Amino acid sequence: MKKLMQIELNESSVSIAVLLLRFGVGIMMLVHGIPKLQMLFSGDIQFPGVMGMSPTISLVLTVFSEVLCSILLLIGLFTRIAAIPLIVTMLVAVLMIHGSDPYAMKELGLFYLLGYVVLLILGSGKYSFDAIMQSYRIKE
Template sequence: MGAESYSNMHNLGLLLFRLYVGFTMAFAHGLGKIPPKPAFMGFVGSLGLPAPELMAWLAAIAEFGGGLLIAIGLATRFSALALGGTMVIAAFLVHGADPFAKKELALLYLSCCVLLFTAGPGAFSVDRLISKK
């Protein structure tokens, strides 16, 4: 496989990865939190986080908005950082005392965020279109 074919496969892989991770996060996890319901805000408050209403909104925006931005490849590294921070809270605070099986999904999303933060969105992304000017 030549260098150009490898590059195209690499970028196609990042595109498919971003689409799946971003849309799954946005619609399976984030959409139901917008707007945050009183029960969710109460749960966030029970974790001992300051300003539970604000934190609930930030989590909802990171999951829904960040997921959509990751899917289209816009502000990808920032979105991956915000969503990754949310997944750190989910894995180690929300599920801190739980067995690994309860933390697994948050840790999997965290690892996806680390990959996107380090690798970037790839060539098939809005970020790349903007940077080409």
């Protein structure tokens, strides 16, 4: 019981939590991004243009974010940088695409947004390529 009530953070526990968050949101966002990638390659683009961009440019930016940045999160490479396009994508989805929809339609985007903001703040943790690269730079 004492351990459950402990408020001090342990670096290993935080790194495991960050790893689980990276894997969870990374894989779940890939489920959204891969069909968009297929749409882009098929040429049959049924996607909204936002902020004055054409549907094709909107789709390319979304695919970049949801596929490439999600893969970077999964492996923990450039995690904070990869979180930024994902945050922007979720803000566009929540505020512009689903702006007039009821809260229930925005909820998933808000959950992703929250996860990406946490990753932006915490980084990738010690179980990541970022950590490997940092330890390599320290040894030089």
